[in-house]
Amino acid sequence: MAAGHAHPLYRAGDSVVHRLPAHVKIVVAFLFVLAVVATPREAFAVFGLQFLLLVGVWIAARIPPGWLATRALIEAPFVVLAVLLPFFADGPRVEWWGMSLAVDGLLAGWNILVKGTLGVLVSVTLAATTPLRDLVSGLSRLRVPSMVCVIATLMLRYLEVIVAEARRMRLARISRGHDPRFAWQLGATVRSVGALFLRSYERGERVHLAMLSRGYTGTMPAFTTAPASAATWSVALVPAIAAALLALSGYWVA
Amino acid sequence: MEPHTGLVAMHMSDGIVDAPTSVIFGFVAVLGLAVCVARARRDLDDRTAPMAGLVAAFVFAVQMLNFPILPGVSGHLLGGALCAILVGPYVGAICVSIVLLLQALLFADGGLSALGTNITNMALLGTFVGYGVAVAMRRIATRSRGGLVLTAFVAAWVNTVVASLGFVLEYAIGGEGLALGTVIGLMAGFHALIGIGEGIITALTVGAVASVRPDLVYLTRSAAPSLTIKGVSA
Numbered sequence: 001m002a003a004g005h006a007h008p009l010y011r012a013g014d015s016v017v018h019r020l021p022a023h024v025k026i027v028v029a030f031l032f033v034l035a036v037v038a039t040p041r042e043a044f045a046v047f048g049l050q051f052l053l054l055v056g057v058w059i060a061a062r063i064p065p066g067w068l069a070t071r072a073l074i075e076a077p078f079v080v081l082a083v084l085l086p087f088f089a090d091g092p093r094v095e096w097w098g099m100s101l102a103v104d105g106l107l108a109g110w111n112i113l114v115k116g117t118l119g120v121l122v123s124v125t126l127a128a129t130t131p132l133r134d135l136v137s138g139l140s141r142l143r144v145p146s147m148v149c150v151i152a153t154l155m156l157r158y159l160e161v162i163v164a165e166a167r168r169m170r171l172a173r174i175s176r177g178h179d180p181r182f183a184w185q186l187g188a189t190v191r192s193v194g195a196l197f198l199r200s201y202e203r204g205e206r207v208h209l210a211m212l213s214r215g216y217t218g219t220m221p222a223f224t225t226a227p228a229s230a231a232t233w234s235v236a237l238v239p240a241i242a243a244a245l246l247a248l249s250g251y252w253v254a
Numbered sequence: 255m256e257p258h259t260g261l262v263a264m265h266m267s268d269g270i271v272d273a274p275t276s277v278i279f280g281f282v283a284v285l286g287l288a289v290c291v292a293r294a295r296r297d298l299d300d301r302t303a304p305m306a307g308l309v310a311a312f313v314f315a316v317q318m319l320n321f322p323i324l325p326g327v328s329g330h331l332l333g334g335a336l337c338a339i340l341v342g343p344y345v346g347a348i349c350v351s352i353v354l355l356l357q358a359l360l361f362a363d364g365g366l367s368a369l370g371t372n373i374t375n376m377a378l379l380g381t382f383v384g385y386g387v388a389v390a391m392r393r394i395a396t397r398s399r400g401g402l403v404l405t406a407f408v409a410a411w412v413n414t415v416v417a418s419l420g421f422v423l424e425y426a427i428g429g430e431g432l433a434l435g436t437v438i439g440l441m442a443g444f445h446a447l448i449g450i451g452e453g454i455i456t457a458l459t460v461g462a463v464a465s466v467r468p469d470l471v472y473l474t475r476s477a478a479p480s481l482t483i484k485g486v487s488a
Contacts, residue, residue, distance in 0.1 A: 009360060009361060009362065026359070029366060030366055030367070033268055033365065033366040033367045034273055034276065034277070034367050036268065036269075036367075037268055037269055037272065037273045037276060037367045038272070038273035071362070072362070111269055112267070112269045112270055113269075114269065115267075115268045115269020116267035116268050116269045116270075116365065118268070119267060119268025119269065119365040119366060119367065119368075120267065120268075120362050120365070122366065123358060123359070123362035123365070123366055124362045126359065127359065127360050127361070127362060132360070135359055135360070145288075145291050147291055147294070147295070147303065148287070148291065148348065148352060150303040150307070151303055151306045151307045151310060151348065151349070151352055152307075152310075152352050152355070152356060153307070154303060154304060154306075154307025154308065154310075154311075155307045155308075155310040155311045155314070155349075155352060155353075155356070156356070157307075158307065158308055158311045159311045159314055159315070161311075162308070162311045162312060162314075162315045163311075163314070163315045163318065165315075166315040166316075166318065187458070189455070190454070190455050190458035190459055190462065191458070191462055193316060193331075193455060193458075193459045193462075194458070194459045194460075194461070194462025194463050194466075195462070196312060196315060196316070197312055197340065197459060197463055198462075198463060198466060198467060198470070200308045200309065200311060200312040200315075201305070201308060201309065201312075201340075201467075201470055203308055204301075204304050204305040204307070204308035204309070205304075205305070207304045207307075207308065208300075208301050208304040208305065211304060212300075216300070217300070
């Protein structure tokens with residue numbers, strides 16, 4: 001996964017959304033998610049309208065819904081928490097199919113489920129329309145310290161190498177009959193983690209020497225991306241502002 | 255990329271805590287990271303970027319590794335204490351934060367609004383408390399390999415439980431639905447179990463590294479006598 005290449009959630013395209021500068025998209029995504037999280041949980045219709053805003057973005061970005069749905073499944077573990085809430089919460093309870101469910105817990109579970117789902121959909125949309133290299137230069141445009149950006153770039157450059165190394169070690173273990181089921185069978189896994197750390201660290205040392213021998217003095221050349229124009233911002237911010245206004249209207253309704 | 259299976263226990267999603275709490279912990283995370291960046295420069299100087307980049311890639315790879323807790327239930331490593339012991343708390347916290355940031359932006363793993371709380375729990379609280387425990391036990395750790403392994407186990411276990419208590423704190427401030435006692439019981443109970451897995455992997459990994467390259471273990475590095483020139487005859 002060298003920088004600039006595709007990452008698992010990236011969907012190459014040339015739409016309005018793809019062409020937006022990355023730092024604009026990052027800001028809009030954060031604002032949108034904050035607006036969703038700030039919406040009162042009883043304002044059921046507002047979440048539907050916020051979802052429709054996202055649908056609008058997907059149409060503009062030409063992302064098919066099926067593609068999105070499969071990638072949003074990462075959220076599944078949190079659905080478990082949301083389902084558990086009605087059983088464990090205190091307060092008044094309702095009977096439903098012979099089960100005693102707490103009203104407050106139902107609302108809290110709904111709250112996590114709907115906000116978590118919209119949040120994941122926003123993240124997937126951002127990832128689907130933004131290549132790696134743009135993401136990091138977008139972060140640096142947003143005044144993230146250059147050291148963090150450099151570390152992130154190097155990490156992304158070497159991630160595939162190290163993950164592939166870990167995968168090969170795992171394959172080697174499995175092909176020798178390794179099938180851990182209990183905590184006391186961790187020995188072989190753990191020795192590979194140790195070996196993986198040594199290989200990563202020693203690779204880091206070699207990379208450092210290679211950088212030094214090519215004139216590295218401790219600072220990286222600055223990432224430069226053009227600032228976005230006021231027109232770009234005003235178009236890109238439309239979904240975020242609309243989501244925020246919807247959140248406000250939720251308080252008015254509720 | 256293998257998908258995470260089983261528990262993705264502490265990557266909080268959006269909507270678990272309310273918006274003001276998310277923003278407050280966003281600021282906490284930014285401030286904490288600013289301190290870490292300043293201090294990490296001192297630890298590694300011009301080697302910071304390449305070393306931390308590779309360590310972050312290592313954390314990412316290790317987080318993909320699921321380990322069994324009970325039959326059918328598995329967890330994955332957080333790596334905070336592991337990083338703190340191997341590369342120091344400042345570089346360690348930065349590496350874990352970058353992993354969390356990129357997981358949220360590229361893999362939709364952990365909500366964007368929950369990024370502040372996730373970084374506060376796993377990268378700041380977990381790493382620094384884990385490292386604090388390791389420093390408190392340094393005399394045991396420097397005595398023998400067994401002592402170092404024990405220290406790593408305890409540090410990783412405490413790291414996991416403290417990170418989950420960070421979640422409880424945030425939930426107490428800005429969550430809704432459950433009584434606090436229930437949350438503490440669920441989270442602490444789960445993570446006391448996950449912490450054992452984390453502890454075993456951390457302990458044995460540190461042990462494996464210490465046996466091959468003891469100079470790479472940050473915690474005990476200062477214990478090794480540095481070379482000095484003696485007896486230069488005049």
